[in-house]
Amino acid sequence: MATVTRENIGNLHDKITVKLSKEDYMPSFEKSLKQYAKQANVPGFRKGNVPAGMVRKMYGQSIFGDEVFRSAGKQLEDYMKEEKLAIFAQPMLIPGKEPLKIDMNNPGEVDFDFEIGLKPEFDIVPLKNKTALTKYKIEVSDKMIEDETDRIRRRYGKVEDQETINSKDDIIYAAYELCDADGNVAEESQKVEDTVLLEKLPAKLQELLTGKKANDTLVVKPAAIAEGDELNAFLKDPLKQGMEAADNYYKLTVTKVGLLVPRELDAELFAQVFPNDDIKDEAAFKEKLKGELAKEYDRIAKERLQNEIYELLVHNTSFELPVPFLKRWMKDGQEKPRSETEVEKEFPSFDHQLRWTLISDKMILDNGIQVTRDEVIDDIKTRVLSYFGMEADDDAPWLESYMQKVLKDDKTMDETYRRLLFDRLFGWLETQFNVEEKTIGEEEFFKLPNAHDAHHHH
Secondary structure (H helix, E strand, C coil): EEEEEEEEECCCCCEEEECCCHHHHHHHHHHHHHHHHHHHCCCCCCCCCCCHHHHHHHHHHHHHHHHHEEEEEEEEHHHHHCCCEEECCCCCECCCCCCCCCCCCCCCCCEEEEEEEEECCCCCCHHCCCCCCEEEEECHHHHHHHHHHHHHHCCCEEEEECCCCCCCEEEEEEEEEEECCCCCCCCCCCCCEEEEEEHCCCCCHHHHCCCEEEEEEEEHHHHHCCCHHHHHHHHCCCCCHHHHHHCEEEEEEEEEEEEEEEECCCCHHHHHHHHCCCCCCCHHHHHHHCCCCCCHHHHHHHHHHHHHHHHHHHHHHCCCCCHHHHHHHHHCCCCCCHHHHHHHHHHHHHHHHHHHHHHHHHHHCCCCCCCCHHHHHHHHHHHHHCCCCCCCCCCCHHHHHHHHEEEEEEEEHHHHHHHHHHHHHHHHHHCCCEEEEEEECHHHHHHCCCHHHHCCCC
16 A cells, blocks of 8 residues: 655755555556557567567566556655645656666565655735835927937938948948958958948947948957947947957958938828828827827836836745755756756746746736636737737628637737736736826936846845
């Protein structure tokens, strides 16, 4: 008769020992052996007529091992269900000092030691304290509208060929090759080609390029023409390199020069930018632009508030975790094992996300927050129609067949469900804090401290 015992070996960390006698697994082993004999394909014998002794000799030990492990697993599962244990991941077999010996010719008592990590019980204290939070409303200024108008005019503009480089609006087509200080290209050099506005390059390089024309060359050392953020940006793009390349020399060859000519603000541009709106003049265009910018900044501000709530809950809800178990599970319990170094490096972010998962699961369960399948389907339909600039009551005969495909796409359905669920969760959370709305300028908003840094102290 099987016995199951449990022993605490650490904080929220238990060992469960499953002890089997041969009566616990031999009947199922014999039954599996007979079933296998009916299905076995052995040359020289018809299917189902392979002698039992041959099947036992050829496949018995493998089937025996599977049945012993399966029996142990079932005893463990039944025990955890009966004890109502809330655990992380899956139980992990604790390796013994000596390899486990399972021999079908000498069946007897077998012991299995499993370790489990238990989920903690906790209260979400920040919800009880009604912490004061700020919901920002970013003011869309005239300058922001003008800057966006200018960006759109440039984005939809055209490029005219130029003889020489002489304007910040010139587009520089260039090739970069690793070389020595004299410009001799290295044999192993891979040519990197890039296209960029002159004003986006380091200031010193802009000066060196002014007056140059197609096929002119320069030898540049990144560290000599830029520093700080400018140097990082130049190394990343166009050179596609890291800081280790800062003291290398590169031969820069201008391949072409163009001038970006911004589009005129006319009805044709208005229709291209906002095809579903009948915009006739510049004033209406800028008013529409203001509304779109307001929506985008509302989204950004909402994300900031949600991130603030997320960090507040994670860093101010105190509970312990079975760290040794979780680290071992990260190392050995995955499809791809990790090294000790990888586990130590990844554990802080894993710990952070795990805490949020436990907290959010508790809030969703305790407060009956849910999303129905119909709501998921309706959301997908709305987004598909919106993509094509259509409304829910527009005639779309193709939509039904499209939705039939979507319903079979588990990834899309699950992602939509989770997005709606967490939108609903955060909507509820906003009512649980003292949220004050504050109007703020764009520049001031983006200088606000990072929510994670503000709350990080565990």
